[in-house]
Amino acid sequence: MIRQALYPEEMLHSDGKTARLAPRLVGRGLHVGYGKAMVLRNVDFEAAPGEMTVLVGANGCGKSTLLKTLARVLHPQAGEVRLDGQPIHGMSTREVARRLALLPQGPVAPEGLTVRELVAQGRFPHQSLLRQWSRDDAAAVERAMAATDVSAFADRAVDSLSGGQRQRCWIAMVLAQDSDHLLLDEPTTFLDLKVQVDLMALLARVARQEGRTVVLVLHEINVAAAFADRIVMMRAGQVVAAGAPREVITPASLRKVFDLEADVIPAPRTGRPVCIPCADGMDKVSLP
Amino acid sequence: MKPAHLQAVAGAPVVLGLLVLTFGWHVSVGVKAVPLATVADALLDFDPEVFDHVVIRDLRLPRAVFAAVVGASLSVAGALMQGVTRNPLAEPGLLGLMAGASFAVVAAGALMGGGSSALLPLIAALGALGGAGLVWGIAMAAPSGATSLSLVLAGAAVTAFLYAAVTLLHLLDEQTFQNLRVWLNGTLAGRSPEVFWWCLPWFAGGLALAFLLARQVTALAMGEEAAIGLGVNVARIKLLALFAVVALTAASVALVGPMGFVGLVIPHAVRLLVGSDYRLIVPYSAGLGAVYLLAIDVVARMVLAPVEVATGLVTALVGGPVFVWLVRVRL
Amino acid sequence: MTRSVMVELVGGRLSLALLVWPLAVLVLLACALLLTGAFSLLTGSYGLSAPDVLAVLRGTLPEAVAGTVVWEFRFPRLLVAMLAGALLALSGAILQGVTRNPLADPSLVGVSQGASLAVVSLIILAPQADGALRPFAAFAGALAVAALIQAMSGARTTGATMRFVLTGIGMAAFISAVTSTLLTYGRIDGALSALGWLAGSVHAAGWNEVRALGLVGAMIVPAATWAARPLGALRMGPEVAVGLGLAVSPARVGLITLSVAAAAAAVAAVGPLGFVGLVAPHIARRVAHSGPGLHLALSAATGALMVTLADLIGRAAFVPLQIPAGLVTALMGAPLFVALMLRAQSRQNL
Numbered sequence: 001m002i003r004q005a006l007y008p009e010e011m012l013h014s015d016g017k018t019a020r021l022a023p024r025l026v027g028r029g030l031h032v033g034y035g036k037a038m039v040l041r042n043v044d045f046e047a048a049p050g051e052m053t054v055l056v057g058a059n060g061c062g063k064s065t066l067l068k069t070l071a072r073v074l075h076p077q078a079g080e081v082r083l084d085g086q087p088i089h090g091m092s093t094r095e096v097a098r099r100l101a102l103l104p105q106g107p108v109a110p111e112g113l114t115v116r117e118l119v120a121q122g123r124f125p126h127q128s129l130l131r132q133w134s135r136d137d138a139a140a141v142e143r144a145m146a147a148t149d150v151s152a153f154a155d156r157a158v159d160s161l162s163g164g165q166r167q168r169c170w171i172a173m174v175l176a177q178d179s180d181h182l183l184l185d186e187p188t189t190f191l192d193l194k195v196q197v198d199l200m201a202l203l204a205r206v207a208r209q210e211g212r213t214v215v216l217v218l219h220e221i222n223v224a225a226a227f228a229d230r231i232v233m234m235r236a237g238q239v240v241a242a243g244a245p246r247e248v249i250t251p252a253s254l255r256k257v258f259d260l261e262a263d264v265i266p267a268p269r270t271g272r273p274v275c276i277p278c279a280d281g282m283d284k285v286s287l288p
Numbered sequence: 289m290k291p292a293h294l295q296a297v298a299g300a301p302v303v304l305g306l307l308v309l310t311f312g313w314h315v316s317v318g319v320k321a322v323p324l325a326t327v328a329d330a331l332l333d334f335d336p337e338v339f340d341h342v343v344i345r346d347l348r349l350p351r352a353v354f355a356a357v358v359g360a361s362l363s364v365a366g367a368l369m370q371g372v373t374r375n376p377l378a379e380p381g382l383l384g385l386m387a388g389a390s391f392a393v394v395a396a397g398a399l400m401g402g403g404s405s406a407l408l409p410l411i412a413a414l415g416a417l418g419g420a421g422l423v424w425g426i427a428m429a430a431p432s433g434a435t436s437l438s439l440v441l442a443g444a445a446v447t448a449f450l451y452a453a454v455t456l457l458h459l460l461d462e463q464t465f466q467n468l469r470v471w472l473n474g475t476l477a478g479r480s481p482e483v484f485w486w487c488l489p490w491f492a493g494g495l496a497l498a499f500l501l502a503r504q505v506t507a508l509a510m511g512e513e514a515a516i517g518l519g520v521n522v523a524r525i526k527l528l529a530l531f532a533v534v535a536l537t538a539a540s541v542a543l544v545g546p547m548g549f550v551g552l553v554i555p556h557a558v559r560l561l562v563g564s565d566y567r568l569i570v571p572y573s574a575g576l577g578a579v580y581l582l583a584i585d586v587v588a589r590m591v592l593a594p595v596e597v598a599t600g601l602v603t604a605l606v607g608g609p610v611f612v613w614l615v616r617v618r619l
Numbered sequence: 620m621t622r623s624v625m626v627e628l629v630g631g632r633l634s635l636a637l638l639v640w641p642l643a644v645l646v647l648l649a650c651a652l653l654l655t656g657a658f659s660l661l662t663g664s665y666g667l668s669a670p671d672v673l674a675v676l677r678g679t680l681p682e683a684v685a686g687t688v689v690w691e692f693r694f695p696r697l698l699v700a701m702l703a704g705a706l707l708a709l710s711g712a713i714l715q716g717v718t719r720n721p722l723a724d725p726s727l728v729g730v731s732q733g734a735s736l737a738v739v740s741l742i743i744l745a746p747q748a749d750g751a752l753r754p755f756a757a758f759a760g761a762l763a764v765a766a767l768i769q770a771m772s773g774a775r776t777t778g779a780t781m782r783f784v785l786t787g788i789g790m791a792a793f794i795s796a797v798t799s800t801l802l803t804y805g806r807i808d809g810a811l812s813a814l815g816w817l818a819g820s821v822h823a824a825g826w827n828e829v830r831a832l833g834l835v836g837a838m839i840v841p842a843a844t845w846a847a848r849p850l851g852a853l854r855m856g857p858e859v860a861v862g863l864g865l866a867v868s869p870a871r872v873g874l875i876t877l878s879v880a881a882a883a884a885a886v887a888a889v890g891p892l893g894f895v896g897l898v899a900p901h902i903a904r905r906v907a908h909s910g911p912g913l914h915l916a917l918s919a920a921t922g923a924l925m926v927t928l929a930d931l932i933g934r935a936a937f938v939p940l941q942i943p944a945g946l947v948t949a950l951m952g953a954p955l956f957v958a959l960m961l962r963a964q965s966r967q968n969l
Binding site for chain 3: 592
């Protein structure tokens, strides 16, 4: 089949219905707000190892807020997040960091910081006042840089790189943290489509080959559909649909979540859903 | 008639009335309070035999005039700078003009031993131009170009440098710290009328130029491209505005020393009252600037009486918080 | 590529990587500092030869005047210049890291002015108060202003960096005006004593200042050793720092307090020396690229060198006149600040 020539087998396993592992990161009944306004209302969420879970929704629907709450940056007013069965907001932040890494949206490296230094910063939770830098740290950094293909410019300044290269460096930093859970907030925004696809393939590989839990917020529904194992659709602070891309990406759900009229067709090579927006009157415009 | 013009006509008597009132108040207040009636007498029906009349004519009247003229000039200079650069934080003191003028005056004093008062405004103008050029040049060379932040930072650096140089010159000159401190803070006390007469053409020229430019500055404040579209010769207007600002600042510094934040506070207050048309902003800034500095000077003389606080300190005490507020609101 | 040497002690429980080049630079800076210090001891209105000074330091020169000149004037002055410079630079380096603002500086953002105001208030309003209270007053004033500026610039919103700096400039103008007003109001002798201090001079420094600064320095060295790690995480931004497992709020409060304490101690001893805290960390970064810990040490050494040099220049340039070191640092620092502005990354800074 053509699709196997393009994508390695393990990247498609969500469609192959292999047995799911039990989720280790779970949120129950989350209510989160800034001040008086509630951004999340009674949200349940879970993410399982070996899977890439993608949060999608319109701007302001609360997907970034959910990610930050899962990463214990924000505290819920009600409900709780459990990591391996323990309430995450009660754990020491360093203990969490060893198991869960977070890449916020649009991070900015300090001026002149080299790629290697940036990636090395990912070893922070494994270090201490006495144990400043060890052979384990050096090995983890090299591994992370190799996996993200940034070793070639390890000694260049991060701020001198292109957007795609820079984002790969940040992902390398998160990988160097050696945690089983990776949470990323819009890691592909403002990048070229080709760069987006490469980054998504890298993250999918991390999830499926290394058995880590990967959760990301994405803007682009088609990129999400092409790579995600599970999609969580949100609207106005609530989860509207969650499941495999084929199950949840439908004209009805797109209408409900994005207010978008769209056709959904299977991609010719992978069979994954592709959404094609249509606007009023578009069907009357004939092709040249 | 357009509503803007109506407003202008309606507001003018109010501002004039305020000006007359503060002027009278300023003259009547002092070590010895003089009743307003006597003030009016001294001005309209001067009698050299009456001690109060002499005090008012020779001491208090000049000071009030200086305050009014400097307040008007600095406010108009600030308004022009804000309009032309489209930068809410533009002001002669913040963007290096005052430091440049101060440095030039002190340096000339050190090199030529005082020199004549006739040259004072010219020297101050050259210094102000140099300071402004330096700040602009630095800000333009910054990666982001001349933004509010880069301008203010360049202004802070140039000002710090020039004031350090001024202090150094004074130390080398072995003049007293005391003298330097009072003048560098900006003061209206004991200024000589001779300097004022030499500065007067600069004040008059600068203000006249500002009034003539008001219409084009309104267009420029909407953005350079919009102004070009409206048929404004942008380069020429900018150059003329620079002349006006330099003349007004230089004359003010030559007369009373650096008086910070006047040009920041008044134009913003005026804009709240009359909107964004510089044909209104410029005259109202002049009027309210005069009122403002007169009132500030009264406060400076009264608050710690019998000791007098340098007027420039009081303008900074008011202006600093206004600046912080502007940063909060406008940026 | 930066070469490094891995050090493992106590069976791997204490391990760290030492960067070769930054360490070499640190040694070079220490040498330059010693050299400048030696020159400083030799320079002054009372002519002393190198062997004389050496003899005094060894305690073998019987001449009383020479001993007084070296022991009571030049030596404490040199030590105070070094310590104050190191503390200011350390303060600036920490402040720049925490606020992620390359232009943060204790004097530019009002911390020095807050300390000045507190000290001048003490000198003028309570002239009989013990001079030993000055550092505490300076610290309280500096901390209050730092907190005020943080609160007013609204740390949460975008563009916070820019607002922080601009708010600091506005506050600085306001507080300077209050200080000057106090000087006008104050009794002349108090005002004169305060004025000398305000010009930023190590001129009058004696062993009391050395002891105070030394004590603060001794407390700050372990604190700075602790500071390096959280600083490294915080400079990546607060959210990344949380993700890396740093307790951000306590770390930030601790670091800012440390920075303010260092600046306040220096300001209390020698007055506001402008631009040292701003420029020294940048010079240190240009000469040697290193991690946050070594960078703090390099910054401190650079700051010490700057102020020692400034004091030396101030004494030697216009003999017999003495130029306060604060003037020299402003004259040197302002152009360097401009150079920094021009080199700053437009994307993040300006």
